[in-house]
Amino acid sequence: MAPALSFPIIDMGRLAGEERPAAMDMLRDACEKWGFFQILNHGISTELMDEVERLTKDHYKRVREQRFLEFASRALQDGGGGGARGVKAENLDWESTFFVRHLPESNLAELPDLDDGYRRAMRRFAGELEALAERLLDLLCENLGLEKGYLARAFRGPSKGSPTFATKVSSYPPCPRPDLVSGLRAHTDAGGIILLFQDDRVAGLQLLKDGAWVDVPPTRHSIVVNLGDQLEVITNGRYKSVVHRVVAQPDGNRMSIASFYNPGGDAVIFPVPALVKAEEAAAAYPRFVFEDYMKLYVRSKFEAKEPRFEAFKSDGELQLHHRHRVTTRQGMPESGVLYVSLA
Numbered sequence: 001m002a003p004a005l006s007f008p009i010i011d012m013g014r015l016a017g018e019e020r021p022a023a024m025d026m027l028r029d030a031c032e033k034w035g036f037f038q039i040l041n042h043g044i045s046t047e048l049m050d051e052v053e054r055l056t057k058d059h060y061k062r063v064r065e066q067r068f069l070e071f072a073s074r075a076l077q078d079g080g081g082g083g084a085r086g087v088k089a090e091n092l093d094w095e096s097t098f099f100v101r102h103l104p105e106s107n108l109a110e111l112p113d114l115d116d117g118y119r120r121a122m123r124r125f126a127g128e129l130e131a132l133a134e135r136l137l138d139l140l141c142e143n144l145g146l147e148k149g150y151l152a153r154a155f156r157g158p159s160k161g162s163p164t165f166a167t168k169v170s171s172y173p174p175c176p177r178p179d180l181v182s183g184l185r186a187h188t189d190a191g192g193i194i195l196l197f198q199d200d201r202v203a204g205l206q207l208l209k210d211g212a213w214v215d216v217p218p219t220r221h222s223i224v225v226n227l228g229d230q231l232e233v234i235t236n237g238r239y240k241s242v243v244h245r246v247v248a249q250p251d252g253n254r255m256s257i258a259s260f261y262n263p264g265g266d267a268v269i270f271p272v273p274a275l276v277k278a279e280e281a282a283a284a285y286p287r288f289v290f291e292d293y294m295k296l297y298v299r300s301k302f303e304a305k306e307p308r309f310e311a312f313k314s315d316g317e318l319q320l321h322h323r324h325r326v327t328t329r330q331g332m333p334e335s336g337v338l339y340v341s342l343a
């Protein structure tokens with residue numbers, strides 16, 4: 001049973017006036033102690049959010065539901081014991097997903113099965129989320145004592161000068177065996193800052209805090225924010241990525257639209273020198289090229305992050321170049337088996 005801790009909710013409207021110092025403190029506390037928080041009055045219009053939600057739910061019904069149901073019946077045919085292509089229930093995610101890439105180049109026009117209205121709404125929504133992610137990164141800079149723009153610059157690779165920005169659109173349909181299958185298995189996110197527009201009626205997202213699972217409460221028109229592995233490295237562990245999961249629900253179809261604002265593939269990631277204390281220098285987080293991190297992440301998403309960081313210390317980077325030849329989609333985390341089957 002999740003304990004009654006109070007999940008941080010930050011009203012961004014308070015950043016404009018005399019309440020700014022208190023709101024900034026709350027943000028710092030959320031970043032240091034939770035790695036997760038929810039924002040209200042974030043500036044994205046509620047009409048646009050409603051439109052994106054309606055179009056996403058229509059799209060699932062029209063295009064994806066039948067495919068999901070076919071997969072689901074195969075997945076559970078042996079009581080979840082390994083029916084679907086020999087995949088065990090513990091290696092499944094009960095989600096139907098598709099990805100949209102925005103930066104460095106959008107692939108919205110190429111995605112099949114989206115109508116023009118949905119494409120237009122997603123393009124507008126992505127533009128608003130990109131601006132919000134950059135605004136949040138600057139607020140984090142302020143709290144970390146870094147100059148404005150430091151984190152955004154750290155995310156830009158040297159050649160293309162662009163971060164990677166992409167959206168994972170998911171439905172978590174009702175699951176007859178939530179005791180057997182997860183909605184999405186526990187993991188940390190690989191990248192930078194993640195903005196989630198989640199269903200306000202069907203719950204399921206939980207984060208791991210002090211050894212206990214805590215519900216992320218569905219709140220209408222809010223955006224849930226969480227920090228990824230790269231911000232943990234850049235801040236030398238001052239802020240941490242946090243393990244989270246989606247619990248499959250017996251009733252209701254949960255919508256989630258997660259947008260990942262990540263470094264460019266060729267960005268070199270390393271701790272901010274000013275955040276590495278002299279006495280901690282030997283144990284500092286490593287330096288690596290983001291694309292190399294992603295090559296490792298796609299093979300280890302559902303495993304602990306620490307061995308990934310360790311692998312890049314000392315000569316680990318060299319070995320990884322040879323061992324992992326997995327192509328990633330522009331820094332997007334790969335999802336579980338259901339994604340592979342249905343994408």
Ligand SMILES: O=C(O)CCC(=O)C(=O)O
Nearest residue numbers: 168170198205246256258
């Ligand atoms: O759907 C959600 O609420 C979380 C999604 C997520 O954690 C992921 O796709 O990495």
